[in-house]
Amino acid sequence: MATPGHVHDHDSGEGLVPVDEARERVLSTIKPLQPLALPLTEAYGCVLAESLVAERDIPDFASSAMDGFAVRSSEIASATTTAPVELRIVGRAVIGERPEGTVGGGEAFAIATGAPVPAGADTIAPIETCEVAGGSVRVLAPSIGGKHIRPSGEDVRAGETLVQAGRRLQAPELGLLATAGFAHPLVHPRPRVVVLSTGDELIPPSRTPDYGQVRDSNAYTLFAALREAGAVPTIAGIVRDDVDAFKEAVFSHLTQADAFISSGGVSVGERDVVKAAFFRRGDVDFYRVAMQPGMPQGFGEIEGKPYFGLPGNPVSVFVSFETFIRPALMKMMGRRQLFRPEVPARLEEDVTGPIGKTQFARVRVRRTKDGWVATPTGGRGSNLIATVAKANGLAIVPPGTQTARAGSQVKVFLFRSMED
Numbered sequence: 001m002a003t004p005g006h007v008h009d010h011d012s013g014e015g016l017v018p019v020d021e022a023r024e025r026v027l028s029t030i031k032p033l034q035p036l037a038l039p040l041t042e043a044y045g046c047v048l049a050e051s052l053v054a055e056r057d058i059p060d061f062a063s064s065a066m067d068g069f070a071v072r073s074s075e076i077a078s079a080t081t082t083a084p085v086e087l088r089i090v091g092r093a094v095i096g097e098r099p100e101g102t103v104g105g106g107e108a109f110a111i112a113t114g115a116p117v118p119a120g121a122d123t124i125a126p127i128e129t130c131e132v133a134g135g136s137v138r139v140l141a142p143s144i145g146g147k148h149i150r151p152s153g154e155d156v157r158a159g160e161t162l163v164q165a166g167r168r169l170q171a172p173e174l175g176l177l178a179t180a181g182f183a184h185p186l187v188h189p190r191p192r193v194v195v196l197s198t199g200d201e202l203i204p205p206s207r208t209p210d211y212g213q214v215r216d217s218n219a220y221t222l223f224a225a226l227r228e229a230g231a232v233p234t235i236a237g238i239v240r241d242d243v244d245a246f247k248e249a250v251f252s253h254l255t256q257a258d259a260f261i262s263s264g265g266v267s268v269g270e271r272d273v274v275k276a277a278f279f280r281r282g283d284v285d286f287y288r289v290a291m292q293p294g295m296p297q298g299f300g301e302i303e304g305k306p307y308f309g310l311p312g313n314p315v316s317v318f319v320s321f322e323t324f325i326r327p328a329l330m331k332m333m334g335r336r337q338l339f340r341p342e343v344p345a346r347l348e349e350d351v352t353g354p355i356g357k358t359q360f361a362r363v364r365v366r367r368t369k370d371g372w373v374a375t376p377t378g379g380r381g382s383n384l385i386a387t388v389a390k391a392n393g394l395a396i397v398p399p400g401t402q403t404a405r406a407g408s409q410v411k412v413f414l415f416r417s418m419e420d
């Protein structure tokens with residue numbers, strides 16, 4: 001605790017929790033969401049919670065790959081244009097129906113592409129090598145056993161694993177599960193996340209601020225970041241700096257939330273409503289992380305739901321989301337890869353930060369023939385949201401480094417694809 005006469009010098013890092021440790025505190029609390037059987041369209045993008053095994057062959061009947069005649073290969077082995085083999089047409093195999101009867105000696109079934117192959121036949125004589133005359137067909141060329149037939153089980157055999165647990169369901173998997181009849185696979189669902197913005201000064205983006213008012217940007221930053229991560233955000237709106245109103249806003253959303261994120265109100269000011277509401281209950285811990293931006297953080301569980309109390313400054317919100325919340329969401333969704341891709345990049349300019357903290361510098365990275373190059377997009381102030389909009393990565397300047405020099409190598413987390 002800071003007491004009069006003993007004020008922590010935060011830039012030195014004294015009394016702060018290292019970033020990795022703070023992230024570990026979060027991730028050790030977070031569990032994957034309980035699997036749910038969801039319809040395929042909702043299971044899309046989710047991680048499969050159990051391996052699925054084919055119950056039947058795919059396809060589960062042999063079908064013709066050509067229009068023509070289903071016949072016995074042994075009977076047309078000698079067929080030529082000068083000495084055709086004449087067979088009686090005794091039936092017709094059509095798509096979607098079980099052929100009635102069997103192809104016997106001296107017989108043929110007319111068959112369409114995709115139609116099931118009738119019993120007794122082992123090959124297809126394509127229409128191009130046949131002449132039809134009344135109730136008979138003259139076959140002009142041989143066709144060996146199995147030719148032009150798509151056998152059952154050609155794609156997948158009954159008992160084979162279709163999709164392993166842990167795999168994310170994307171277009172190919174969704175199609176395969178549909179084929180195999182798994183219409184409601186068991187998946188880790190998308191977390192529903194309730195977003196609250198705290199502050200007496202806040203107004204919605206549609207309003208023109210009076211002097212001193214601030215448009216709520218954090219709700220929208222978080223909305224988009226949540227969507228991009230695969231979560232389902234709900235903007236619960238602006239809550240005044242009033243402890244009872246704030247608690248009411250949180251608890252009224254309990255049944256529709258798998259997690260909460262609030263911004264603002266986690267420092268020590270008199271208006272720090274999140275802290276005032278939850279500190280004493282002991283549900284949420286408030287601590288200072290050795291990072292810039294994003295130092296004050298709250299994290300805990302409200303009625304078993306993860307609660308992230310972020311600081312109010314817009315860049316702090318973005319960086320805190322990337323550092324703590326996105327990996328936590330990935331874990332909730334059962335994803336194996338929790339973290340963003342990271343590249344080593346050469347700085348194009350000096351980046352100066354507090355010596356005791358990890359600094360997350362907003363940079364634009366690009367690939368050159370000599371590797372990745374990172375250019376800072378502006379100042380380090382945690383209110384400078386435009387510097388994030390210009391960036392595609394966060395460069396990490398670790399504790400112990402005051403100034404990362406131009407030309408030196410840094411790690412950069414890429415938070416969007418290079419094309420965007």
Ligand code: AMP
Pocket residue numbers: 197198199201202214215216217218219263264265266267269311312313314
């Ligand atoms: P706080 O952490 O509540 O002290 O807020 C820190 C700074 O962030 C103040 O300048 C707030 O006005 C600003 N701020 C807080 N919440 C938001 C928000 N939702 N959108 C934009 N700025 C905010």
Ligand code: MG
Pocket residue numbers: 198199200264265271312
């Ligand atoms: Mg505030």
